[in-house]
Amino acid sequence: MTNRLCHIEIDEKGLARxxxxxxQERRVAIFDLLEENRFGLPPREGREIPAGPYRLHLAIxxxxxxxxxTTEAETPAGxxxxxxxxxxxxxxxxxxxxxxYFEAVKRLPPSQIEAIDMARRGIHNEGASILxxxxxxxxxxxxxxxxxxxxxxxxxxxx
Numbered sequence: 211m212t213n214r215l216c217h218i219e220i221d222e223k224g225l226a227r228x229x230x231x232x233x234q235e236r237r238v239a240i241f242d243l244l245e246e247n248r249f250g251l252p253p254r255e256g257r258e259i260p261a262g263p264y265r266l267h268l269a270i271x272x273x274x275x276x277x278x279x280t281t282e283a284e285t286p287a288g289x290x291x292x293x294x295x296x297x298x299x300x301x302x303x304x305x306x307x308x309x310x311y312f313e314a315v316k317r318l319p320p321s322q323i324e325a326i327d328m329a330r331r332g333i334h335n336e337g338a339s340i341l342x343x344x345x346x347x348x349x350x351x352x353x354x355x356x357x358x359x360x361x362x363x364x365x366x367x368x369x
Contacts, residue, residue, distance in 0.1 A: 212262040213250035213350070216282050218243060220362060221269030231312050232365060239361035248352040251279065251288055260287045270294070270366050277349070290348045294367075300337045301367045304360075307333055334360060 218240050228236065249266070251259045260281045267278035274291040281287050307330045314323045338356035341363065345351060351359065 213248055214263045215243060215247050215249045215266050215355075216263035217265040218362070219265070219267045220365065221267065221276075223269075228365065231308070235308075235361055236365045239358045239365075243355065243358040243362075247355040247358070248350070249355055250350040252347065252350055260285055262287075268362055268366060275363060275366070279349075288348075292344050296340055296344060297337065297363060297367070300333060300340060301364050304330070304333045304337060304364055305367075337363070 220236070249264060250262065251264070253259055263282050264287060265280045265282065265284065267276075267280075269276045269278070271291075273294060275294055275297070276289065276291050278289045279287045307326065311323070311326045311330050314326050318326075334357055335353075337360040338353060341360050342351060342353070342356045345356075
């Protein structure tokens with residue numbers, strides 16, 4: 211399949227050192243993304259779009275989320291910048307619920323952990339929906355791919 215990501219790189223310049231939990235979330239998100247994802251570049255008027263699979267370079271530059279996309283052979287395929295504003299509250303909420311979840315796992319019974327995890331998934335889905343909306347016209351992703359990319363956006367926000 212050509213509409214997929216085959217490599218993901220996160221630009222860590224200027225980022226705070228992640229906690230072990232955040233680092234684990236990132237590793238899992240990247241692993242899951244590379245195992246299964248749907249990522250395509252829509253046609254643009256008068257411009258040839260190179261076929262995938264694609265390599266994704268994620269960064270935050272000048273307060274904007276940057277998606278740098280190349281082909282598997284590293285031929286530039288596109289770059290787009292998204293404002294971080296629409297993500298700020300949901301990322302903040304996600305970090306708060308994750309913190310509660312990590313604490314709950316240490317000391318609460320499974321029923322309470324499950325309730326917190328359901329809330330965490332709800333916020334995660336909200337973040338994925340915002341991302342899909344922001345990517346409209348720039349990249350085509352399915353819900354699972356958007357969820358995993360949202361996790362990576364959260365990692366970039368860390369600190």
